[in-house]
Amino acid sequence: MLAILRDLIRYNLEFRIGLFLVSIVVVMAALSVVSPYPAGDVYVVPPDLPPSTAHWLGTTSRGQDVFWQLTAAIRNTLFFGIMVAALSRVIALVVGLLAGYSGGWIDRVLMSINDTFIIIPLFPILILFYFVLRDSMSTPLLATIMACLGWAYDARLIRSVALSLKTREFTQTSIFSGMKTHEILAREHLPYVLPIVFSTTMNNMNWSIGIEVTLAVLGFTDINTPTIGGMIYWANQHTALVAGIWWWIAFPIGLVVMTFVGLFLLAVSMNEYIDPRSRLARMGGGR
Amino acid sequence: MSGAAEQAPVLQVRDLQAHFRTHYFGVNREVRAVDGVSFDVNRNEIYGLAGESSSGKTTLIKTIAGLLKPPLEMVGGSARFSFLPDWDAVGRAPPEVVRAIRWRHLSYIMQGSMNVLNPLRRIKHSFRDFAWRHLGGSKAEFDLRAAAHLERVKLDPSVLAAYPHELSGGMRQRVTIALATICKPEFIIADEPTTALDVVVQKDVLGMIRTIQQEMGSSVLFITHDMGVHAALTDRLGIMYAGRLVEDGETPEIFARPLHPYTRHLIGSLPRIGDTEQREGLEGTPPNLATPPPGCRFHPRCPLAMSVCTTTVPAMIETLSGHRVACHAVNPGMAA
Amino acid sequence: MNAYLAYFAKRLVQFVVVVFIGVNLAFVITHASPIDPVEQSIAAVTSFGSTAPEAIAAMRSSLQELYGLKGTVAEQYVTFWSRVLRGDFGPSLSAFPTPVSSLIGRALPWTAGLLIVSTLITWVLGNLLGGLAGYYQRNRTLKLMGVVAMGVHPIPYYIVALMLLIIFGFLWPVLPITGGSAMNLQQGWNWPFVSSVARHSILPALSLILIGLGSWFLGMRSLVSNIVTEDYVVYAETAGLDSRRVLGSYVMRNALAPQVTGLAMSLGGIFNGAVITEKVFGYPGVGTLLVDAVYAGDYGLVLGVTTVSIIAVSVGVLVIDLLYPLIDPRVELR
Numbered sequence: 019m020l021a022i023l024r025d026l027i028r029y030n031l032e033f034r035i036g037l038f039l040v041s042i043v044v045v046m047a048a049l050s051v052v053s054p055y056p057a058g059d060v061y062v063v064p065p066d067l068p069p070s071t072a073h074w075l076g077t078t079s080r081g082q083d084v085f086w087q088l089t090a091a092i093r094n095t096l097f098f099g100i101m102v103a104a105l106s107r108v109i110a111l112v113v114g115l116l117a118g119y120s121g122g123w124i125d126r127v128l129m130s131i132n133d134t135f136i137i138i139p140l141f142p143i144l145i146l147f148y149f150v151l152r153d154s155m156s157t158p159l160l161a162t163i164m165a166c167l168g169w170a171y172d173a174r175l176i177r178s179v180a181l182s183l184k185t186r187e188f189t190q191t192s193i194f195s196g197m198k199t200h201e202i203l204a205r206e207h208l209p210y211v212l213p214i215v216f217s218t219t220m221n222n223m224n225w226s227i228g229i230e231v232t233l234a235v236l237g238f239t240d241i242n243t244p245t246i247g248g249m250i251y252w253a254n255q256h257t258a259l260v261a262g263i264w265w266w267i268a269f270p271i272g273l274v275v276m277t278f279v280g281l282f283l284l285a286v287s288m289n290e291y292i293d294p295r296s297r298l299a300r301m302g303g304g305r
Numbered sequence: 306m307s308g309a310a311e312q313a314p315v316l317q318v319r320d321l322q323a324h325f326r327t328h329y330f331g332v333n334r335e336v337r338a339v340d341g342v343s344f345d346v347n348r349n350e351i352y353g354l355a356g357e358s359s360s361g362k363t364t365l366i367k368t369i370a371g372l373l374k375p376p377l378e379m380v381g382g383s384a385r386f387s388f389l390p391d392w393d394a395v396g397r398a399p400p401e402v403v404r405a406i407r408w409r410h411l412s413y414i415m416q417g418s419m420n421v422l423n424p425l426r427r428i429k430h431s432f433r434d435f436a437w438r439h440l441g442g443s444k445a446e447f448d449l450r451a452a453a454h455l456e457r458v459k460l461d462p463s464v465l466a467a468y469p470h471e472l473s474g475g476m477r478q479r480v481t482i483a484l485a486t487i488c489k490p491e492f493i494i495a496d497e498p499t500t501a502l503d504v505v506v507q508k509d510v511l512g513m514i515r516t517i518q519q520e521m522g523s524s525v526l527f528i529t530h531d532m533g534v535h536a537a538l539t540d541r542l543g544i545m546y547a548g549r550l551v552e553d554g555e556t557p558e559i560f561a562r563p564l565h566p567y568t569r570h571l572i573g574s575l576p577r578i579g580d581t582e583q584r585e586g587l588e589g590t591p592p593n594l595a596t597p598p599p600g601c602r603f604h605p606r607c608p609l610a611m612s613v614c615t616t617t618v619p620a621m622i623e624t625l626s627g628h629r630v631a632c633h634a635v636n637p638g639m640a641a
Numbered sequence: 642m643n644a645y646l647a648y649f650a651k652r653l654v655q656f657v658v659v660v661f662i663g664v665n666l667a668f669v670i671t672h673a674s675p676i677d678p679v680e681q682s683i684a685a686v687t688s689f690g691s692t693a694p695e696a697i698a699a700m701r702s703s704l705q706e707l708y709g710l711k712g713t714v715a716e717q718y719v720t721f722w723s724r725v726l727r728g729d730f731g732p733s734l735s736a737f738p739t740p741v742s743s744l745i746g747r748a749l750p751w752t753a754g755l756l757i758v759s760t761l762i763t764w765v766l767g768n769l770l771g772g773l774a775g776y777y778q779r780n781r782t783l784k785l786m787g788v789v790a791m792g793v794h795p796i797p798y799y800i801v802a803l804m805l806l807i808i809f810g811f812l813w814p815v816l817p818i819t820g821g822s823a824m825n826l827q828q829g830w831n832w833p834f835v836s837s838v839a840r841h842s843i844l845p846a847l848s849l850i851l852i853g854l855g856s857w858f859l860g861m862r863s864l865v866s867n868i869v870t871e872d873y874v875v876y877a878e879t880a881g882l883d884s885r886r887v888l889g890s891y892v893m894r895n896a897l898a899p900q901v902t903g904l905a906m907s908l909g910g911i912f913n914g915a916v917i918t919e920k921v922f923g924y925p926g927v928g929t930l931l932v933d934a935v936y937a938g939d940y941g942l943v944l945g946v947t948t949v950s951i952i953a954v955s956v957g958v959l960v961i962d963l964l965y966p967l968i969d970p971r972v973e974l975r
Contacts, residue, residue, distance in 0.1 A: 032791070048784045134659045136906055138666070139915035141945040142931060146667060149943045150674030171906075225719050228797030232917050235799060236932055250803070259811055271804065274794055281796035407881025415879070420872040425894050426970060429748055434890070435880045470971050 019271065027191060033287035039280030046097050050089035055082065057090030057244045069265055076265035078249075079256040084269055091244045092273055098161055098230050098245065105165030108213055108221055111174040115211065117173070118180025119199065124178035129177070135170035143167065143227065148238040157240055160233075164226050172218040179211050215287065220285035224278050231274060245276045313387060314345035315492055315524045316369070321382035323368040335481055336594045338364035340548040343621065346492075349519060351525040353530060353556065354538030356569060357591055360501050360565065361548040363416065366494050369393025369526070370413060371403055386411065388491055408441040412485040414495040422469040428480055429465035436487045454487045455480070458513055475506040479513065491516070493525045506586045511538050514634075531569070532575050536560055544568045547592050547602040550621065554628030564630040566607050601633065609634040648972040656898040656955055663951035668721050672714065679704045679939040682734065684937060704920045708940055730945035735937035741945040744930060749953070751821055752926030755842055759849040760904075765962040766850075766902055767857025772893045774858065775865025787862060794855025798914035802921040808857060809844055817841045819923035845922045850913055860903060862920050864896040870896070898969040907960040912954050
């Protein structure tokens, strides 16, 4: 695993850029621990100050320091993304491996449900959830709902890997040696599936963070927990752009774009690494 | 018909070299897939090339056909066709010149022939794509010609309207043979065209290749690792090992008097009716061409290996009439 | 022919399954909620002053009727489905007494127009450029496009729309940033109205196109760079076919089939993007309708828009699926 990481850092520009961007974002999130201001409090600093040495990224109309507010916001946003990704990975793995391995009618039924979740527009469903839950819609609940809706695409990918694994020789050996289905899945197939899980995790985080930002900006989440979307929501509420408080909007957007591009580049470079064709070429193969 | 033009070989390969050059994740590699190969292919003959997979057969014919793509590069030597006298290799001629001879004079039956037909194109469109520009005429005339040619490989003209996935493997193989021969080219390269087929279909297809070749007077360069096929089909035969040609001559001659120990092994491993004894196997595996053994590349596995074999490359010598071999045990003291 | 019939039957079954699960999801979400929409509406009305208990009881009864929440859950379920099938979601509360269906009917053409036009542009352009980039891998301009696509593609719709809004609303105000058309125009097929609609749709369409372009570009590029190594492409090149013919009829043509499937698969996501983009630019489609209905607490309208969205996207997917055999005759493989 470490050797893979070293290879990627050394030879893959996309991975380097992605790692750099994500590192900045993670450092920002980590800084929230040493924030001089409680993230939930308002009017702790003079409002509407442009960026200066005292307040690096300025202050908001609600009297918050943009830099320190951002550290808390990006932490919560990242956390949300990780939560959704982790939960939906579990569903995607179970469904994907089960469908790919079992085949037959189990596969058909699971993939029919799977395709349904791919086809259905999830955003109106999420809005419907918010509409009926209102203030009961907490961040963990939203994460759970999104995980339950956002596993389908990756389950399909994992299934296709499981399908190809199924025909390999070692699976047959395992069956003849009397291993149970769940043992075969966990011990023999998981190591092959994990790299794909890893790269889809990045993409899934992008997806969930994107939706969270959007829902928050529309005011459809718990707006009292600082998140990137929440910051933009409050900036819109105070018509920050019209008032010329551009730093209130520009920096959150800049940071979240860094997050998206960084995670995406990590996923892409990892995919390229996993891809058997480029792996073969790397090992100097070919006829 | 006779005369100098008739006697001159259609293809003359001299000291041909082609290497794979790769640079991935910081590792440079150079694989000498074809390393100094020379042979001729005469008019109206089927020349066979034999050898294990990874012996460089496919690279050799790609180089000859001018199908080099990075990381594969032609490094040296020549492969001259009689119909392209101004250039010493197809790959060195300008694209428009190459385009004009492709299919008209030089056609190709590719390995993996199950997938060489565009799955989303009807057979008649494939025929038009490949041959219409050479044969000309109206669309209707051309389609009639394609239908007539399909009948030569015993296919119904209705095949023209079909998609590849609607045909069986054997039918697809016959379509590709028809496709490669419709322009009556002087030279056809066939790369393991029958490997994927079952034995009965294979026999059928080989007969067809022979018939069409004789009708048109074409030359065929036929590659397969299957010595049985060579015995049944080819006029002359070259044996490749680890990127080099080690022996060539008329096929019956080679089967009757194999000189190189590797050739003997290949022929000896053919099953015969009435076999009772266990066959002698060959020790070891083919060498890694990125770091080939010095001297004769076969020496680590050779039962006759001598000390000279580990240091000196043996020269390809015409030992018997029309029968060349590169081996220190056969031609002592002949270094390349 | 049987293969085609089997294929169509399979697609129709999948369509029914999607609509069934989707509509049931909407029912479950609304009925498993701890909050009773009837009580919520009553609270909203009564908060402005005291109302007689009899009046409240009458209101409760008529709201239950209106929302289809009368009787047992099983009865409600039947009522729900019969309403969905009739396309009748009762009157809207926020625009009383206009029926929900006519509000949606008014908004749907805007969304459909925006979505279809921008998706077609995105798909065609993205696949064309991506295909070229996969085929001519050494071309500098196409390489640069790939880098830009990688940078823009992962950004969510909302952020791109907001950035366009900032650029064209504040920094360089040359395009209308809100609404579907100018207010004072006669709606219909007249030039001032049509051109106004076109001008107003530029920014929402542009944000949809900017995002979508990247994913088609990158997807097509990697598809094509794999297809160029397929036997049939190598063989066609070997035969000296015109390189434009190889690119068009052999490479692109074969990459097209998975990209059509991809379009069907991502239609839902594209619709999500349209919902968000519409709200940013105040575009009068179902997206804006949905978000405003949430703000107004209009239960019938939210439920109606959600249900119609699910059905509309499923129909879109079905249409693409049914056209698929035109692209790829090997339907038995699907």
